[in-house]
Amino acid sequence: MAWVVVVPEWLPLPEIDDLPDPGSRGVTLELSNGTVEVILLQKGGCLFAYRNRCPHTGVNLEWQPDRFLDFTDRYIQCATHGALFRIEDGYCLRGPCAGQHLNSIPLRMESGRVFVMI
Ligand code: FES
Numbered sequence: 092m093a094w095v096v097v098v099p100e101w102l103p104l105p106e107i108d109d110l111p112d113p114g115s116r117g118v119t120l121e122l123s124n125g126t127v128e129v130i131l132l133q134k135g136g137c138l139f140a141y142r143n144r145c146p147h148t149g150v151n152l153e154w155q156p157d158r159f160l161d162f163t164d165r166y167i168q169c170a171t172h173g174a175l176f177r178i179e180d181g182y183c184l185r186g187p188c189a190g191q192h193l194n195s196i197p198l199r200m201e202s203g204r205v206f207v208m209i
Contacts (some may be wrong), residue, residue: 100208101206101207101208102207104118104120104206104207106206112136113134113164114133114160115133115153115159115167115185116131116157117129117170118130118131128151129141129157130142130152132167132197137179138198138205140197140198142194145188146183146191146193147174147187148171150169161175166178166184169186172187174187176192182193
């Protein structure tokens with residue numbers, strides 16, 4: 092049996108100076124073996140990142156480009172069936188995937204740039 096070792100790496104995100112608080116942005120990262128869609132969120136001065144993939148069916152979550160939050164800007168809301176997720180930890184509070192989580196992505200700031208671990 093052959094083993095494939097995948098080494099995670101820190102990838103820079105585009106500039107986020109204009110990201111509202113609270114607010115969200117969708118980012119598509121190009122990898123050597125395809126693309127990864129990421130949600131970047133800001134709330135209370137803190138940043139959070141998740142894979143853009145609903146745990147219910149695997150579809151993207153946004154209503155419109157960069158629009159992931161519900162009308163109160165308190166929760167991430169899936170556009171397909173309306174599941175609500177906490178911004179802080181991606182936990183699904185209500186909807187067909189209640190009790191599940193969005194896939195969290197580690198992030199860090201360096202010299203004013205945001206990097207995510209993919
Ligand atoms: S696809 Fe997201 S709640 Fe059904």
